[in-house]
Amino acid sequence: MNAIPEDTGALPLLELRDITKRFHGVAALAEVRLRVRAGEIHALCGENGAGKSTLMKVVSGVYPHPDHGGDYGGELRFEGEVRRFAGIADSERLGIIIIHQELALVPQLSIAENLFLGHEPARLGVIDRLAMHDRAVALLARVGLRVSPDTPVGELGVGQQQLVEIAKALAKRVRLLILDEPTASLNETDSDALLALLLELRAQGIACILISHKLKEVTRVADGLTVLRDGRSILSVDCAAEPLSESRIIQAMVGRDLADRYPRRTPAIGELLFELEGWRAFHPVQAGREVVKGVDLTVRRGEIVGIAGLMGAGRTELAMSVFGRSYGRRISGRARLDGREVDLSTVPKAIAAGLAYVTEDRKSLGLLLDESIAVNTSLAHLRGVSRAGVLDAPREHEVAQDFRRQLATRCAGVDQRVMHLSGGNQQKVVLAKWLFSQPRLLILDEPTRGIDVGAKFEIYSLIAGLAAQGCGILLISSEMPELLGLCDRLYVMNEGRMVAEFPAAGTTQEMIMGAIVGAGESAHV
Missing domain, CATH: 3.40.50.300 (P-loop containing nucleotide triphosphate hydrolases)
Incomplete structure (x- = not known):
């Protein structure tokens, strides 16, 4: 695998030096290194649980530095200066905006109200709703969402809400835009429009870190690429200098070749x-x-x-x-x-x-986030883990363990709360819940x-x-x-x-x- 190359060009906009992050003594990140230049689309790839979202939460200040627990090490530089973010407000003041995989919108408010929440345009201390509406129309046009700004966000589909999140980020002064699986819920047409928007932002000098599992998108737009595996930076590529193929990315991500993307089957x-x-x-x-x-x-x-x-x-x-x-x-x-x-x-x-239904919106409709993997696995078929109407906890634990092995769910154990899993592993718990209902x-x-x-x-x-x-x-x-x-x-x-x-x-x-x-x-x- 390629080591992280030394930067011989211009000063990077963002540079991470040996970033380490531990949770309860377990290393989620170990000496990760990454560089992003101004006006660059930098892809960040890796399997679920590889540390991608954790790393971006470090960059955006979701995980503060210093954290007083000794679990965060390394150096973060932005525009050449060492930065220590006490919270997300510190990173946003520098123009670092993150859009998480799970969206942060208020369903009861309109699109326009969500776009400007906390920084509403105002005159003499009164919200200027006409100005807010006009600016919202312009932002929605930029992301290709043809919906009235007065529409409540709760009436939108997941894909449309993703576009609102991107428009919300564009409403702020952006220097570095971090997108965690932005096209995961979009079809190809809408994904193409979003990628075209990222290219437009790149032309304006705005840098972007794109976390994506859609490798065709990565190879299409990325100027640079970093692959994480088990919390470590495994591969770093300057796409202008080195050829980048999907097979090379996959091998770096999983540590092996995948001969076929889809299993061979003879339908019966x-x-x-x-x-x-x-x-x-x-x-x-x-x-x-x-x-x-x-x-x-x-x-x-x-x-x-x-x-x-x-x-x-x-x-x-x-x-x-x-x-x-x-x-x-x-x-x-x-x-x-x-x-x-x-x-x-x-x-x-x-x-x-x-019938069983695996919903696309796993957090709102598919899981009890504050409960354990075991509890979520048995939800749709409690009779299968009960005796005479009384829950059999050892049986529930056994069933959850079986599905954990079948689906290769990465977790500390089936007693772990679902909210602490990565998005992909949460999806595996949803699948387990419905598969148990047979x-x-x-x-x-x-x-x-x-x-x-x-x-x-x-x-x-x-x-x-x-x-x-x-x-x-x-x-x-x-x-x-x-x-x-x-x-x-x-x-x-x-x-x-x-x-x-x-x-x-x-x-x-x-x-x-x-x-x-x-x-x-x-x-x-």
Whole structure:
């Protein structure tokens, strides 16, 4: 592996020298070194738990220095001077802005109010709402979000909220913008727009640290790259001087080659398992707005069925309305399992029928963050860890340990609180929770969002294994290569309707996009 090269050029904007950070005596970072120049997009890659987010929390002052516990060592230089941040306000005063993977927005406030929260434009001590609105319109245009600034953030999807976070950062004086998985919840079109925005910021002299597991994006825009593994800087590359390939990054991240991105499988597709007919759902707040419009859909035993579509197409709304009507109003249509109509009117009834839903928003909807891994694993199937209605704690612990091993979840133990896990490991706990319920139909909504390539393969293998056992899989993903690499059959959804259906074999990304924009076939192929 390459050592960190000596800097022979101009003074870097940010330089980290032998940064070390420990938690309860366990090293999360060990002598990490990194340099970022002004006007550079610097990618930071590594498996979940490698220390990427921890390192950026050090840079942004989330973890203060000094911390009086002796657990933080090394030197942080910004604009050539040694800096010690007592908190995030200190780093923001220098123009270091971090956007975390889990967003920090107030759902009840409007987009404009979120953008300027704490630094509202004012006249004579009174908030200037007209100026705030006009500036919000301009910022939203820069990130390509065509939504009224008066819209409550709580009404936006996860991907749209990510764009609001980026606009919020742009509202401040930015010298170094840190983005933790900014495109994880975005489809390819919106991701492309975001990457174009980063290139525009680079041209304006703004530096960016981009944490991403999407290696195609990294190789496309990065000027420099650092790979962390087990809390150490393993590889550092000046992309203008050295060739950078996805395989080289993967090998540095996981310490081995990955011959295939997707597991090889021979589908054993059986009889019809699940069917939707004429499924409709209306927006929970805007009473006259239909978001799912007469959807027909089938899944067979052992089949992996994908749903492609742009952000706002209605994919998540469809999944949530089916899973116990957890989204929407005036829901109608028929749902059948094994040819018999089934009652999915509540979440408990949906679970009892054999459905499971892995939500894309793991923190708000998928986990109890203040509880342990063991507690979260058993949540959806308490009967499986109970005797005569009394919780069997040793059994709960045993089940959690089994899933920890199966999913290779990185943690101190199953008694660890979920809030202290990395995003990817939290997602593994969500998967464990629903797998323990032994579902007949597993609905996966962006299951690999924010997960590294090594862990993705583990989850892909798990999905393939479930299908081989006869479980039906309905997979929603914004990554078209993922859909094409995993699925047997694909639906394309646009504006609440299914506009096309394709066999995965022989289908291209261009065909899917053609169906989405109306340029291709809108019929069964």
